[in-house]
Amino acid sequence: MADPKILETFPNPAPHRDYVIEHSHHEFTSMCPITGHPDFATIKVRFVPEKTCVELKSLKLYFHAFRNAGIFFEAVTNKICDDIGNTLQPRELTIIADWKGRGGITSIVTATWSPKKAKKRG
Amino acid sequence: MADPKILETFPNPAPHRDYVIEHSHHEFTSMCPITGHPDFATIKVRFVPEKTCVELKSLKLYFHAFRNAGIFFEAVTNKICDDIGNTLQPRELTIIADWKGRGGITSIVTATWSPKKAKKRG
Amino acid sequence: MADPKILETFPNPAPHRDYVIEHSHHEFTSMCPITGHPDFATIKVRFVPEKTCVELKSLKLYFHAFRNAGIFFEAVTNKICDDIGNTLQPRELTIIADWKGRGGITSIVTATWSPKKAKKRG
Amino acid sequence: MADPKILETFPNPAPHRDYVIEHSHHEFTSMCPITGHPDFATIKVRFVPEKTCVELKSLKLYFHAFRNAGIFFEAVTNKICDDIGNTLQPRELTIIADWKGRGGITSIVTATWSPKKAKKRG
Amino acid sequence: MADPKILETFPNPAPHRDYVIEHSHHEFTSMCPITGHPDFATIKVRFVPEKTCVELKSLKLYFHAFRNAGIFFEAVTNKICDDIGNTLQPRELTIIADWKGRGGITSIVTATWSPKKAKKRG
Amino acid sequence: MADPKILETFPNPAPHRDYVIEHSHHEFTSMCPITGHPDFATIKVRFVPEKTCVELKSLKLYFHAFRNAGIFFEAVTNKICDDIGNTLQPRELTIIADWKGRGGITSIVTATWSPKKAKKRG
């Protein structure tokens, strides 16, 4: 399973400004934990940086680490949301996972990270 | 006619967070109750889970159970909305049924489930 | 000219709920009252039903009845809006008529029916 | 240069209702005042009529009259906005000019006419 | 690296009106400062002019000046935002940089210029 | 029913050369002779001219004359092929009629005119 420690960061070059960064990974793949069949998705990471941005190559390697993990659509989307939220501590963060179809059904899971809720749970 | 008991659920893996799940079934088919001609639709199920999510294979089988049912566009959309709403008791739920054309007319029916209204009717 | 009496209705199967029905007729044609040249449009009828829904075959025949009528874009859109509004008495109703081009110009006319304004004019 | 007197109007057939008319001219062409190179655009005229609508053939001829005029993107969009606003005196009016590229750059200029501001300037 | 002095301006032909100008440069290219690999983007410059507009040929040359500059996605987007904001002093300004993929990841960076924040930093 | 005498011709400006002219009418409509329902098609007329070309406005009026004719897909395509072939006596001629769907079925009918076969039948 992907470890959030893979993610590397660099200092936000424009912390005086609220601006939006959206990285879309078009080649995400993991495994269905029940059938073992592969799942495929496009994962969007959309955030307003606070102190740090995410380094792109490390983001790619973090996503690659799910390749042979067995995990449900809903769980993987929430894990990515937690991992990136906790690493970057951004002003805002939304994860959109758009899954290719299984048996004629496609799925989109959208989760938003909140600094407050994250703290409350801790 | 499709029985909502076909639908199976599993525990929401992230109940601390409001997030959106959207399943789109691209191969829905039922029958016109008057002419007996087949109708075809894409059905979107968009919801914010509370305690449970819907298991995908059971959702597919639930949709397959309409294959030979004679039922109007407006009625089938509202039945799916009621069945999934009552089963999942989600925070929010919208059903969007996008029907292929009959005689040069295509139709989209959009219904939103409300916990309060559902109770009032009971 | 199309007579609104062609339109047939059936009881709304879910009057306890505000939901949206959108029928799109892709084969509307009428005539320019000045040049006699044919006009072509896609007509969208989007409404929230109150007591009745419109029966689809009668809607198609109502649209077919404009085939040889000479009438301007603006007038035909408003007539359809009045005819369907007065027949269904819906909670909300919008007509969107998207006309193919004449001389390099395409046109979209969008009209919304209002129960109150309809009464005031009567 | 195009003279707004080319524009002809006819009475609004539904003055009791706020509705939107959008005419899109896909074949607009004028000249760059500096290089003399031709420019090409799609011009959208979107308005809510008050007392009058614009006659389509006269609108086409008004646009054709820019064919050999040397005028910048920003100026021509504002001139069309002023000419049609002053002629129709509509409840609302927006002009959207979408220009094909020059040197790898495309441009969209969007201007909204306001009855009050128009008067203030007079 | 691109020098904002390359940018030339001309007087806003319609200062009495808030209107939007959007220039899209489809052929932006710069270099990754670490790997030296080329990056490609479409850059949108969307603004409401105050006293001046930007001359298109100078905008193109300003963009060309990044061709062999080594600079990260986030930094280049914020630099363009600062350069054009400081030069035009517009009522509003947004830069949208849409980057072609590296290793299966595409990125969009969106920054908005604010007269107040710009002053505070000075 | 459309009369081929509506078709007007003008002299081929380049009879020394075999070249291809293809006119596509995107707004053809006729009626089903059994149900009376309207049919819609795009009609392509592709030919190598010999002595004459077809005048475009007369071609449009010829197509308009089918508006209220009751005639099957196969018959109308062959009639257009015969009418234009006999009028132009071209070196080659093909008619491609692409019909919008009825009941989920779309149809394309393609007929080629031959000077020899036309004579044999006479």
Add this chain to the structure above:
Amino acid sequence: MADPKILETFPNPAPHRDYVIEHSHHEFTSMCPITGHPDFATIKVRFVPEKTCVELKSLKLYFHAFRNAGIFFEAVTNKICDDIGNTLQPRELTIIADWKGRGGITSIVTATWSPKKAKKRG
């Protein structure tokens, strides 16, 4: 299972000419004989008529008759090819069945009917 006797024919209106008719049914559905899951396809019937053409409504009903038949992709395509070939005895006939995906695999099966081979087998 669909019976070819459902197919009705009418006399070819242009037997003096080789011309091509292509009917595409976009709503074909049958069942997988092993899993019972529904399959969906677009079926193209492309032929050069000899003495008869196929009546469209009967073709639609013939296709509808496969709705609950359990039959493999390869077998159904060949059955349609045999049924229509034997009924029409056309000069040429090709069936193209384009199947929606199962488990990430889509399939196209293309079969051509031959009068000679058909006789040899008889």
Add this chain to the structure above:
Amino acid sequence: MADPKILETFPNPAPHRDYVIEHSHHEFTSMCPITGHPDFATIKVRFVPEKTCVELKSLKLYFHAFRNAGIFFEAVTNKICDDIGNTLQPRELTIIADWKGRGGITSIVTATWSPKKAKKRG
């Protein structure tokens, strides 16, 4: 009317090889000689060079020179074919002119230049 002397050439950099150059001008416009209405086309110039290639800027200016010329579709295509053929004396040359619609009809005219036929006519 455009004068072929506007066209400039440069030596073919690879005369030892048959290779194909295809220039597509997307902004061609001329005038209808009868109605005076503007026509718009994309013009493709596809050729195998012999001794010379055509310089792109001069090709653009040659096309611009048709802006206010009144000339039919068929005639302008053949004139471009003759002008470029006579100027370049290429091994092969085809002109494809794809015209935007008038009254619901679009047109494509395709002409091929032949060294032999060109000589015969001279």
Add this chain to the structure above:
Amino acid sequence: MADPKILETFPNPAPHRDYVIEHSHHEFTSMCPITGHPDFATIKVRFVPEKTCVELKSLKLYFHAFRNAGIFFEAVTNKICDDIGNTLQPRELTIIADWKGRGGITSIVTATWSPKKAKKRG
């Protein structure tokens, strides 16, 4: 590495006829043998069956078995061609592998199996 013994077959239901079956797997993934980065492709298997067809679920499992294999584009395409050719002994077989880009380059590899050449090598 995928073992061709995974592939299962069933008897060709129409051996009297040459017909084409084309299966497209849209979710193929393997690994670069040098960098370890994942590769993604759509694989088309197009063949004319002789005695046997390939069972679809076994084809999917055969493709899944490449998931963690390190193998070059050219080698994997030829291995699939050999494995399926040797298993089915079809009348004709072509494999088309369409690879998603690496570093701005996409690749298509197309190989055709030949019974004769296969034997010669044995």
Add this chain to the structure above:
Amino acid sequence: MADPKILETFPNPAPHRDYVIEHSHHEFTSMCPITGHPDFATIKVRFVPEKTCVELKSLKLYFHAFRNAGIFFEAVTNKICDDIGNTLQPRELTIIADWKGRGGITSIVTATWSPKKAKKRG
């Protein structure tokens, strides 16, 4: 200017078979030798390998080496054709360069390498 020595090769894994490899580089850029403006193209390299294939990373670096070279469309296409032909000595080779527009004109240059002609010139 790009040096063909940058290109690296590896042994053809299936020399017993004629098969086609097509690499498409979507991010080619060079400079106009006269104006200094950047040009952009997609370059397709389609070949049947003999003894060697081209290594993808070296192909990318070979293309990157044109970034600041001033060279015409026709010349660069032929140079790539010669460089890759001479390096791989393939059974067949075609280069297709598809250039983004300059002044409303896009261009495609297609060159085919021939072992014989290459030798004759040497």
